[in-house]
Amino acid sequence: MTMRPVRDLWGEMVDRRLWPVALLLAIALVAVPVVLAKQPPAGEQTAAGAPPAASASAPDVAATPAVSVTQGAAADAPLRGAEKNPFKQQHVPARATGEGGTAPVDTGAGTGSAGTGGTSGSSGGSTGSGGSGGSGGDTGTTQPRTYVYASIDVRFGRAGAPLRSIRDVPRLTPLPNAAMPVVIFMGMRSDHETAVFMVSTDVHAQGDGRCVPSKKDCEAVELRRDQVAFLDFAAADGSVTQYELDLVDVALHETTSQAKANAAYARASAAGRRLVRRRAATSAVMSGLRYSQRSGVLAAVAGTYLERDGGTTAVSGDAPQAAAGTAPSAPTLTPLP
Numbered sequence: 206m207t208m209r210p211v212r213d214l215w216g217e218m219v220d221r222r223l224w225p226v227a228l229l230l231a232i233a234l235v236a237v238p239v240v241l242a243k244q245p246p247a248g249e250q251t252a253a254g255a256p257p258a259a260s261a262s263a264p265d266v267a268a269t270p271a272v273s274v275t276q277g278a279a280a281d282a283p284l285r286g287a288e289k290n291p292f293k294q295q296h297v298p299a300r301a302t303g304e305g306g307t308a309p310v311d312t313g314a315g316t317g318s319a320g321t322g323g324t325s326g327s328s329g330g331s332t333g334s335g336g337s338g339g340s341g342g343d344t345g346t347t348q349p350r351t352y353v354y355a356s357i358d359v360r361f362g363r364a365g366a367p368l369r370s371i372r373d374v375p376r377l378t379p380l381p382n383a384a385m386p387v388v389i390f391m392g393m394r395s396d397h398e399t400a401v402f403m404v405s406t407d408v409h410a411q412g413d414g415r416c417v418p419s420k421k422d423c424e425a426v427e428l429r430r431d432q433v434a435f436l437d438f439a440a441a442d443g444s445v446t447q448y449e450l451d452l453v454d455v456a457l458h459e460t461t462s463q464a465k466a467n468a469a470y471a472r473a474s475a476a477g478r479r480l481v482r483r484r485a486a487t488s489a490v491m492s493g494l495r496y497s498q499r500s501g502v503l504a505a506v507a508g509t510y511l512e513r514d515g516g517t518t519a520v521s522g523d524a525p526q527a528a529a530g531t532a533p534s535a536p537t538l539t540p541l542p
């Protein structure tokens with residue numbers, strides 16, 4: 206019963222001469238399921254992602270590389286240039302040369318073969334051996350000279366009364382004044398700690414510090430910080446007035462300016478300079494000390510008993526005599542004041 210409609214359809218198509226179409230339809234009904242059964246689903250092709258294999262008849266394009274190492278020497282080579290060492294850094298950063306220009310920085314990378322390639326040393330090191338780098342010490346600049354000078358602060362006045370404070374006392378300053386110079390500040394010794402005060406011929410000194418050239422013949426008093434001297438001044442009428450001199454502070458100053466140092470060394474009281482010159486001919490302190498305009502300190506003249514010996518000042522006894530046939534070395538200092 207089921208085949209009858211098919212036979213009727215077939216017979217009708219044969220009568221109308223449409224049997225080739227019917228034959229093609231029949232073949233298609235059989236071929237389509239077979240083809241679909243052999244091809245993988247579209248999803249599997251996407252997951253695989255592999256391109257179809259090249260045909261055996263296609264030209265062997267993959268067998269020839271796009272660029273060959275040996276092409277560098279060919280005239281028609283697509284790439285040109287010098288050969289590069291893969292073990293050497295190609296880019297070297299620049300550094301300042303100190304004159305506004307730049308110079309390449311030596312990274313210390315070795316230039317030997319691959320088997321003995323140099324190790325990187327410190328900056329500026331030798332290549333190929335990891336040697337120590339060059340010293341970066343001396344830059345060719347010199348340190349400026351430093352000049353040193355000292356200043357003092359004192360208190361002065363009648364003992365038992367309020368004292369007058371004087372800061373940064375100029376050299377050769379008379380105290381209490383030029384009309385009655387009980388004491389005159391002569392300057393600092395070379396240790397920058399000891400201040401020398403010349404006392405009047407009418408003064409008897411006592412207290413701290415030390416007398417020079419001797420305690421019996423005290424022409425000057427040497428004081429250090431926080432030391433106090435009492436000066437008994439005898440007036441023409443025979444009355445005695447005691448004065449007190451306190452060395453409050455000694456400050457040390459440094460400068461790299463030669464002009465500023467020279468100004469500090471030359472700073473002095475004009476009135477005190479005149480007073481000191483009057484005693485120059487009769488004073489052992491004046492003949493035994495010299496003031497240096499180059500260093501701003503008092504130093505003992507060689508061959509005198511004010512000369513330092515082993516760090517101390519001889520303050521007693523006679524002046525040491527020069528050996529026979531020899532003469533004391535000439536002082537390089539300027540005469541006081």
